[in-house]
Amino acid sequence: MRKIVLSVMMASILVFMFGCGSGEEQASSSNGESDNQSNEQSPEDSENKDQTITFGVTPWTSTVPPTEIAALILEDMGYTVEQTKADVGGVFMGLSRGDLDVFMDSWFPMHQKYMDKFGDKLDDTAVSYPEAKTGWVVPAYMEDINSIEDLKGKEDMFNNKMYGIEKGASATKESNELIKAYGLDIKQVNSSEGGMMAQATRQIKQEKPVLFFGWRPHTMFNKYDLKILSNEKGFFETSSVHVVTNSKLQERAPEAYEFLSNWSISIDDVEEMIVKIENEDMDPKKVAQEWIDNHQDKVNKMMGK
Template sequence: MLKNKWRILGFASMLALVLVLAACGGSDESEESTSSDNTENEETASVGDGKEIELVYVNWDSEIASTHVVGKVLEDLGYDVTLTSIDNAAMWQAVANGEADGMVAAWLPTTHGDLYEANKDSLVDLGENLSGAKTGLVVPQYMEDINSIADLANYAEELDQKITGIDAGAGVVQSAEQSIEDYGLEGWEVQTSTGGAMTTALGEAIDSEEPIVVTGWTPHWKFAEYDLKYLEDPEETFGGEEYIATMVRQGLEEDLPNAYTVLDQFNWTTADMEAVMLEISSGTDPEEAAAAWVEENQEMVTEWTAGIE
């Protein structure tokens, strides 16, 4: 009986030793894996090597989303990234005169067309980063009797001859002001504010099912949140389909070649942008929303960073 007891104790001791050795081996493997991951992260971060880069953007929901996403990608590569929100004209001038390194917020050919013409010889056009953009005047779907900008004349009293706009320097506001002239809307005005104030006014009107007309653009989260429609524009005041382009300062390719490559290869879809925009509109910090999107879309990020050294 005693002999069997010692056999059992001996077996238990051997088993414990095996488990300890296995645990030690697993720990070494884990440490080796962690070390490998850290090395890879350090190599990626060394691409930017702490060099400074500044991107400017107009404070539209769409451009907040795109600029923060690109900024996050550059930050992950080791750049010291500054994102600066300024108005339309200042954004273009900052890139053209070299005060800022670039922007991913050029709406063409109509919305920023005049700014492009004024500055194109002093900057580098890297081309389209998003297609299928659009601007125009937008109303809730429940305004069934209005389908064209020309119909606004019939809603003069209900709308108080007011179009709710965004910041005064925005191209969509300038087009809205031009539409008043093109469609003979005498006595009408575009009330400028901010993008946030415009969407707040839109939401409040929809909650009460009151009439409202706002300056609108796509991509924008409001089209996912509310049932809206663009007013037809037979005079083509707002132009046709637009695209968003990337512009950088002259000399960026020589100074920061890897950052230049990322900006040159940056390209995504309306659905991608609206996903980030919707998160931000729901209260998520732009940096957090951008970081989450980047983490979840590494395949696309890999395409943007292909070829960096």
């Protein structure tokens, strides 16, 4: 009888122990699943992360209108948009590293060196507008100066100075190469776009000789009667302005990439908007929205509608 009782007691203990162990294993399995779920991003969270589009913005007036228009359209498409200011070298570096997604104001062939340097990390996505002229500029009242060749022997008219933009710009390097190629007794004086224009404006208002770097689109051609000097050595070829993106944007945000790949705008429209922002002190976003409202058919086409 004792043996029977002992056997029953041992069986009960074993059943109890098996039941506890099984319960702990199930609880552990359940808790593990819960932990894994809490550590994983939901599809919605992942999508929201990929919805942020970051623009690189150079300190050029020509960069602002296209950037603001594209930003407003992308926001309307449901993206979050950020803007990061940097010089052009910093913008291309940011694009290559993935810190930036889009640059709306890349000038070709001037910026081709960055495409060559960073290779397949960048994507030449669209032509914003073709035939943007750049080069050394003088006021139209300087009737005897029409080409770079005309400057030779007359450098002292300009106090042997040519005013340029920031030192890191591709145009600055090309201007220095031009000076060397033509053997000009001229020194390039570099500053910001605003600083350069302040120097030029002072001279123009007094109808004095002045030599500086110019490009379209820019308000300088609306404010003053200017001419871009021709040259026989091929410096400052007519440029086309492109949209450049990080090469991973197409996969990460395909709808945004599709819109940007269809992007185009006229140089006259950009220049008109620059005038409103710079001369009339209008808010850039308001100017951009006005353009969108007046060009809805074009916007729809860029969005693939």
